[in-house]
Amino acid sequence: MTAETKVLPTKKPTAFLELYSEAPLPTERGQFRIVVFRDRRNGREHVAMVKGEVKGLEGVPVRVHSECLTSEVFGSLRCDCRAQLDRAMDFINQQGCGVLLYLRQEGRGIGLGNKIRAYKLQQEDGLDTVEANAKLGFADDLRRYDVAAEMLRALDVRSVDLITNNPLKIAGLVDEGIPVRRRIPSRTLTNPLNVDYLKTKRDRSGHLIEFLDEDGAEAQTG
Secondary structure, rough: OOOEEEEEEOOOOOOOOEEEEEEEEEEEEEEEEEEEEEEEOOOOOEEEEEOOOOOOOEEEEEEEEEHHHHHHOOOOOOHHHHHHHHHHHHHHHHOOOHHHHHEEHHHHHOHHHHHHHHHHHHHOOOOHHHHHHHOOOOOOOOOOOOHHHHHHHOOOOEEEEOOOOHHHHHHHHHOOOEEEEEEEOOOOEEOOOOOOHHHHHHOOOOOOOOOOOOOOOOOOOO
């Protein structure tokens, strides 16, 4: 997707999400406004980290990020989730305007417990992420983007420049009625413990991943 590309919406808004609370939040990556949304259907709470004024704007930098407890809290080296979260917040802070949506859909939608079961299958049976999920009876990716779209509508974001490597996120937002103006790549660092996981995302799940080495240069990964 190029900078000139604009994908138009196909779905009208719904009203299942409640804006529950908000407050200024200073972080290590800059000053943001934290906005908590509550899903009336199941009680789950999702977060928008908002930088600057986004109301009524086109082309707002947006990262749609799904919860990853193992990486973001415990520092797991098996994935790049924390690195992508940090890079997105840095980018949005540098732009002076943008939104990071933090969605409570751990393990690409299968939940924490099942994600850890998948880890065990990968370790003991040599399966990749897709194979382990399939063995547990799950599709590769069960995440949904109706909540993300509703959050953006509540913030009155008119269109987004989406920070992602995942074409399904672009399609998911468009299907839910959010115009995507262009894609901003989310470049990632590799380590010996996550490189196979990242290759699987690229080669089997269709993610448009650009690998970086420790010096920030593009890395060769096969």
